[in-house]
Amino acid sequence: MIPIEAVIGFGLIIFTIGLAGVLVRKNLVIMLMSLELLLNGVNIILAGLGRHLNSPRGSIFALFVIINAVSEAAVGFALVLAYFRHRKSYDTDSLNDLKG
Amino acid sequence: MITLAVFIFFAVLAVVAALLVVVQKNAMHSVLYLAFTVLATAGVFFALQAEYLGAIQILVYGGGIVVLYIFVIIIVNLKEIVPERRGLVPKLFLVGVPVLLCAEVVTLVMRTGFPSAPSGPEGSGFREMAEMLFASYLLPFEAASILLLAVLIGAIVVARRRHIDDPD
Numbered sequence: 001m002i003p004i005e006a007v008i009g010f011g012l013i014i015f016t017i018g019l020a021g022v023l024v025r026k027n028l029v030i031m032l033m034s035l036e037l038l039l040n041g042v043n044i045i046l047a048g049l050g051r052h053l054n055s056p057r058g059s060i061f062a063l064f065v066i067i068n069a070v071s072e073a074a075v076g077f078a079l080v081l082a083y084f085r086h087r088k089s090y091d092t093d094s095l096n097d098l099k100g
Numbered sequence: 101m102i103t104l105a106v107f108i109f110f111a112v113l114a115v116v117a118a119l120l121v122v123v124q125k126n127a128m129h130s131v132l133y134l135a136f137t138v139l140a141t142a143g144v145f146f147a148l149q150a151e152y153l154g155a156i157q158i159l160v161y162g163g164g165i166v167v168l169y170i171f172v173i174i175i176v177n178l179k180e181i182v183p184e185r186r187g188l189v190p191k192l193f194l195v196g197v198p199v200l201l202c203a204e205v206v207t208l209v210m211r212t213g214f215p216s217a218p219s220g221p222e223g224s225g226f227r228e229m230a231e232m233l234f235a236s237y238l239l240p241f242e243a244a245s246i247l248l249l250a251v252l253i254g255a256i257v258v259a260r261r262r263h264i265d266d267p268d
Contacts, residue, residue, distance in 0.1 A: 002107050002148065005216050010111045010144070012202045014118055014137075021122035024191055029127050029173060033134050036165065037118050040141050045156075047150040052198040052214075056229035059150050060237055066153075066160055067244045071251040073165050076171050078259035082177045085261070 015041030024045030026093060028083070032076045039069040103147055110143035125172050135166045152226060 015038055021034030043062040050058015087094060117136040124130040138161040145154035186194075233241060 001213070002104055005209060006107070006111075007148065007179050008209055008214075010115070012205055013115055014216065016143075016202040017115070017118045017122055020159065020195045020249075021145070022167060023194040023198065024186070026128060026186075029169065029176075030122075030124075031131050033121055033130055033169065036120065036134065036161070037137065042140060044144060046143055047148050047153050051148045052149065055119045056225075056232050059153050060233050062150070062153050063156065063233075064240060064244060066156060069250065070160060070165065071247055073168060074251050074255045075258070077168060078255040080172065081259045085254065 002051075003050070004048055004052040007069055008045055009051075011043075011048065013039045013041075014044060028080050032073065032080070035072065035076070036069060039072075076096035107144060107147040108142045110147060114140035114144065119179060128170070131166060131173065134169070137237045138162050142163065257259060 008062075017084070018034045018037030018039075018041060021037065024030050025031055025034065043065055044060045046062040046065065048058070050056065114137050117133045117140060121130050121137060124133065138157060142154045142157040142162070145151070145157055211264040
Protein backbone atom coordinates (compact mmCIF):
# COMPACT_ATOMS: atom_id res chain seq x y z
CA MET A 1 0.00 0.00 0.00
CA ILE A 2 1.43 3.35 -1.04
CA PRO A 3 1.06 6.09 1.58
CA ILE A 4 -0.99 9.00 0.28
CA GLU A 5 1.51 11.52 1.63
CA ALA A 6 4.21 10.07 -0.62
CA VAL A 7 1.98 10.41 -3.68
CA ILE A 8 1.06 13.99 -2.84
CA GLY A 9 4.69 14.86 -2.18
CA PHE A 10 5.76 13.34 -5.50
CA GLY A 11 3.06 15.21 -7.40
CA LEU A 12 4.01 18.44 -5.68
CA ILE A 13 7.67 17.99 -6.59
CA ILE A 14 6.77 17.53 -10.26
CA PHE A 15 4.45 20.55 -10.03
CA THR A 16 7.22 22.64 -8.46
CA ILE A 17 9.74 21.69 -11.14
CA GLY A 18 7.24 22.61 -13.83
CA LEU A 19 6.38 25.94 -12.22
CA ALA A 20 10.05 26.82 -11.85
CA GLY A 21 10.58 25.91 -15.50
CA VAL A 22 7.73 28.15 -16.66
CA LEU A 23 9.06 31.04 -14.61
CA VAL A 24 12.78 30.72 -15.34
CA ARG A 25 13.08 29.58 -18.93
CA LYS A 26 12.70 31.99 -21.83
CA ASN A 27 12.36 29.49 -24.64
CA LEU A 28 8.67 29.27 -25.63
CA VAL A 29 8.76 25.56 -26.48
CA ILE A 30 10.44 24.62 -23.20
CA MET A 31 7.92 26.76 -21.33
CA LEU A 32 5.12 24.74 -22.95
CA MET A 33 6.89 21.53 -21.87
CA SER A 34 7.06 22.80 -18.30
CA LEU A 35 3.30 23.44 -18.48
CA GLU A 36 2.85 19.77 -19.33
CA LEU A 37 4.89 18.92 -16.24
CA LEU A 38 2.58 21.08 -14.12
CA LEU A 39 -0.50 19.26 -15.36
CA ASN A 40 1.24 15.91 -14.89
CA GLY A 41 1.84 16.69 -11.23
CA VAL A 42 -1.83 17.48 -10.74
CA ASN A 43 -2.77 14.22 -12.46
CA ILE A 44 -0.54 12.23 -10.11
CA ILE A 45 -2.19 13.76 -7.05
CA LEU A 46 -5.66 13.13 -8.50
CA ALA A 47 -4.85 9.49 -9.23
CA GLY A 48 -3.41 9.02 -5.73
CA LEU A 49 -6.47 10.55 -4.09
CA GLY A 50 -8.78 8.40 -6.19
CA ARG A 51 -6.89 5.35 -5.01
CA HIS A 52 -6.91 6.58 -1.41
CA LEU A 53 -10.64 7.32 -1.35
CA ASN A 54 -11.47 4.21 -3.36
CA SER A 55 -13.43 6.28 -5.85
CA PRO A 56 -13.29 6.50 -9.65
CA ARG A 57 -13.59 10.28 -9.54
CA GLY A 58 -9.82 10.73 -9.34
CA SER A 59 -9.31 9.01 -12.67
CA ILE A 60 -12.25 10.85 -14.23
CA PHE A 61 -10.97 14.28 -13.22
CA ALA A 62 -7.47 13.35 -14.36
CA LEU A 63 -8.97 12.36 -17.71
CA PHE A 64 -10.49 15.83 -18.06
CA VAL A 65 -7.17 17.39 -17.09
CA ILE A 66 -5.49 15.38 -19.87
CA ILE A 67 -8.10 16.61 -22.36
CA ASN A 68 -7.37 20.18 -21.31
CA ALA A 69 -3.62 19.57 -21.57
CA VAL A 70 -4.01 18.35 -25.14
CA SER A 71 -6.11 21.40 -26.05
CA GLU A 72 -3.57 23.70 -24.47
CA ALA A 73 -0.71 22.05 -26.32
CA ALA A 74 -2.50 22.36 -29.67
CA VAL A 75 -3.37 26.04 -29.22
CA GLY A 76 0.08 26.76 -27.78
CA PHE A 77 1.79 25.23 -30.78
CA ALA A 78 -0.43 27.17 -33.16
CA LEU A 79 0.55 30.37 -31.34
CA VAL A 80 4.25 29.44 -31.39
CA LEU A 81 4.10 28.77 -35.14
CA ALA A 82 2.25 32.01 -35.82
CA TYR A 83 4.69 33.94 -33.65
CA PHE A 84 7.68 32.31 -35.29
CA ARG A 85 6.33 33.07 -38.77
CA HIS A 86 5.84 36.65 -37.71
CA ARG A 87 9.08 37.26 -35.82
CA LYS A 88 11.54 34.44 -36.67
CA SER A 89 12.41 33.95 -33.02
CA TYR A 90 11.12 32.18 -29.93
CA ASP A 91 12.58 34.48 -27.38
CA THR A 92 9.94 35.74 -24.99
CA ASP A 93 11.90 38.96 -24.52
CA SER A 94 10.83 40.19 -27.94
CA LEU A 95 7.17 39.55 -27.06
CA ASN A 96 6.68 43.09 -25.81
CA ASP A 97 4.47 44.61 -28.49
CA LEU A 98 1.72 45.37 -26.00
CA LYS A 99 4.06 46.81 -23.41
CA GLY A 100 2.84 50.22 -22.31
CA MET B 101 5.59 -3.84 -0.51
CA ILE B 102 6.53 -4.57 -4.09
CA THR B 103 4.03 -1.90 -5.18
CA LEU B 104 5.76 0.65 -2.99
CA ALA B 105 9.13 -0.30 -4.47
CA VAL B 106 7.75 0.10 -8.01
CA PHE B 107 6.24 3.45 -7.07
CA ILE B 108 9.48 4.76 -5.61
CA PHE B 109 11.47 3.54 -8.60
CA PHE B 110 9.27 5.30 -11.15
CA ALA B 111 8.87 8.38 -8.94
CA VAL B 112 12.64 8.89 -8.68
CA LEU B 113 13.02 8.38 -12.43
CA ALA B 114 10.25 10.89 -13.14
CA VAL B 115 11.68 13.55 -10.81
CA VAL B 116 15.19 13.26 -12.24
CA ALA B 117 13.91 13.38 -15.82
CA ALA B 118 11.66 16.36 -15.02
CA LEU B 119 14.63 18.25 -13.60
CA LEU B 120 16.59 17.47 -16.76
CA VAL B 121 13.69 18.77 -18.91
CA VAL B 122 13.94 22.15 -17.26
CA VAL B 123 17.71 22.56 -17.23
CA GLN B 124 18.52 21.41 -20.81
CA LYS B 125 19.83 24.02 -23.22
CA ASN B 126 18.81 22.12 -26.33
CA ALA B 127 15.04 21.87 -26.83
CA MET B 128 15.27 18.48 -28.55
CA HIS B 129 16.99 16.98 -25.49
CA SER B 130 14.24 18.48 -23.37
CA VAL B 131 11.61 16.72 -25.47
CA LEU B 132 13.33 13.37 -25.05
CA TYR B 133 13.51 13.84 -21.28
CA LEU B 134 9.85 14.90 -21.33
CA ALA B 135 9.01 11.58 -23.01
CA PHE B 136 10.99 9.83 -20.28
CA THR B 137 9.09 11.71 -17.58
CA VAL B 138 5.75 10.89 -19.19
CA LEU B 139 6.52 7.17 -19.38
CA ALA B 140 7.77 7.10 -15.79
CA THR B 141 4.58 8.86 -14.71
CA ALA B 142 2.61 6.19 -16.54
CA GLY B 143 4.48 3.63 -14.44
CA VAL B 144 3.44 5.54 -11.32
CA PHE B 145 -0.17 5.41 -12.49
CA PHE B 146 0.08 1.65 -12.92
CA ALA B 147 1.53 1.36 -9.41
CA LEU B 148 -1.44 3.38 -8.13
CA GLN B 149 -3.79 0.94 -9.90
CA ALA B 150 -5.08 3.65 -12.22
CA GLU B 151 -4.54 1.48 -15.29
CA TYR B 152 -6.81 3.51 -17.53
CA LEU B 153 -4.89 6.69 -16.75
CA GLY B 154 -1.59 4.94 -17.40
CA ALA B 155 -2.75 3.73 -20.79
CA ILE B 156 -4.14 7.16 -21.71
CA GLN B 157 -0.89 8.73 -20.54
CA ILE B 158 1.20 6.53 -22.83
CA LEU B 159 -1.15 6.93 -25.78
CA VAL B 160 -1.91 10.64 -25.58
CA TYR B 161 1.29 12.04 -24.09
CA GLY B 162 3.88 9.55 -25.24
CA GLY B 163 2.31 8.96 -28.63
CA GLY B 164 0.68 12.29 -29.37
CA ILE B 165 2.03 15.28 -27.55
CA VAL B 166 5.71 14.33 -27.56
CA VAL B 167 5.61 13.61 -31.29
CA LEU B 168 3.84 16.95 -31.79
CA TYR B 169 6.63 18.69 -29.87
CA ILE B 170 9.27 17.00 -32.00
CA PHE B 171 7.49 18.04 -35.20
CA VAL B 172 7.15 21.62 -34.04
CA ILE B 173 10.83 21.80 -33.13
CA ILE B 174 11.73 20.40 -36.55
CA ILE B 175 9.35 22.80 -38.35
CA VAL B 176 10.56 25.91 -36.58
CA ASN B 177 14.15 24.60 -36.71
CA LEU B 178 14.97 25.37 -33.12
CA LYS B 179 18.72 25.32 -33.64
CA GLU B 180 19.53 28.69 -32.20
CA ILE B 181 19.91 28.42 -28.47
CA VAL B 182 18.15 31.23 -26.70
CA PRO B 183 20.61 32.73 -24.24
CA GLU B 184 19.51 33.02 -20.66
CA ARG B 185 20.14 36.64 -19.90
CA ARG B 186 18.80 36.63 -16.37
CA GLY B 187 21.22 37.13 -13.55
CA LEU B 188 21.73 34.64 -10.76
CA VAL B 189 19.65 36.49 -8.17
CA PRO B 190 16.41 36.79 -10.22
CA LYS B 191 16.82 33.15 -11.23
CA LEU B 192 17.21 32.03 -7.63
CA PHE B 193 14.17 34.12 -6.70
CA LEU B 194 12.09 32.56 -9.48
CA VAL B 195 13.13 29.08 -8.33
CA GLY B 196 12.63 29.93 -4.68
CA VAL B 197 8.99 30.96 -4.99
CA PRO B 198 7.75 27.56 -6.30
CA VAL B 199 9.93 25.75 -3.76
CA LEU B 200 8.40 27.83 -0.97
CA LEU B 201 4.94 27.06 -2.30
CA CYS B 202 5.74 23.34 -2.33
CA ALA B 203 7.14 23.49 1.21
CA GLU B 204 4.02 25.28 2.38
CA VAL B 205 1.63 22.69 0.97
CA VAL B 206 3.77 19.82 2.27
CA THR B 207 3.77 21.37 5.74
CA LEU B 208 0.01 21.79 5.64
CA VAL B 209 -0.56 18.19 4.57
CA MET B 210 1.85 16.82 7.15
CA ARG B 211 0.55 18.89 10.05
CA THR B 212 -3.13 18.35 9.47
CA GLY B 213 -2.65 14.68 8.72
CA PHE B 214 -4.54 12.96 6.01
CA PRO B 215 -7.76 11.34 7.22
CA SER B 216 -7.84 7.67 6.53
CA ALA B 217 -10.98 7.60 4.46
CA PRO B 218 -13.50 4.84 4.91
CA SER B 219 -13.30 2.52 1.98
CA GLY B 220 -16.15 3.74 -0.15
CA PRO B 221 -18.62 1.43 -1.79
CA GLU B 222 -17.65 2.60 -5.23
CA GLY B 223 -14.38 0.92 -6.03
CA SER B 224 -11.96 2.35 -8.57
CA GLY B 225 -11.92 -0.21 -11.34
CA PHE B 226 -12.70 0.19 -15.01
CA ARG B 227 -16.35 -0.73 -14.61
CA GLU B 228 -17.08 1.81 -11.86
CA MET B 229 -15.18 4.49 -13.75
CA ALA B 230 -17.06 3.89 -16.98
CA GLU B 231 -20.43 3.82 -15.25
CA MET B 232 -19.72 7.06 -13.42
CA LEU B 233 -18.19 8.77 -16.46
CA PHE B 234 -21.19 8.06 -18.67
CA ALA B 235 -23.81 8.70 -16.00
CA SER B 236 -22.82 11.45 -13.57
CA TYR B 237 -20.18 13.13 -15.75
CA LEU B 238 -21.84 12.86 -19.14
CA LEU B 239 -22.31 16.62 -19.52
CA PRO B 240 -18.63 17.51 -18.87
CA PHE B 241 -17.67 14.69 -21.22
CA GLU B 242 -19.76 16.15 -24.02
CA ALA B 243 -18.49 19.64 -23.20
CA ALA B 244 -14.95 18.29 -23.58
CA SER B 245 -15.80 17.14 -27.09
CA ILE B 246 -17.03 20.64 -27.95
CA LEU B 247 -13.81 22.02 -26.46
CA LEU B 248 -11.74 19.73 -28.68
CA LEU B 249 -13.70 20.82 -31.76
CA ALA B 250 -13.17 24.47 -30.87
CA VAL B 251 -9.45 23.85 -30.34
CA LEU B 252 -9.20 22.09 -33.69
CA ILE B 253 -10.78 25.01 -35.54
CA GLY B 254 -8.90 27.60 -33.49
CA ALA B 255 -5.51 26.00 -34.03
CA ILE B 256 -6.08 25.86 -37.79
CA VAL B 257 -7.20 29.49 -37.91
CA VAL B 258 -4.29 30.73 -35.82
CA ALA B 259 -1.55 28.71 -37.52
CA ARG B 260 -2.55 29.02 -41.18
CA ARG B 261 -1.01 31.48 -43.53
CA ARG B 262 -3.06 34.51 -44.48
CA HIS B 263 -2.79 33.96 -48.23
CA ILE B 264 -1.69 30.94 -50.12
CA ASP B 265 0.62 32.89 -52.40
CA ASP B 266 2.11 34.93 -49.56
CA PRO B 267 5.81 33.96 -49.54
CA ASP B 268 6.10 34.50 -45.81
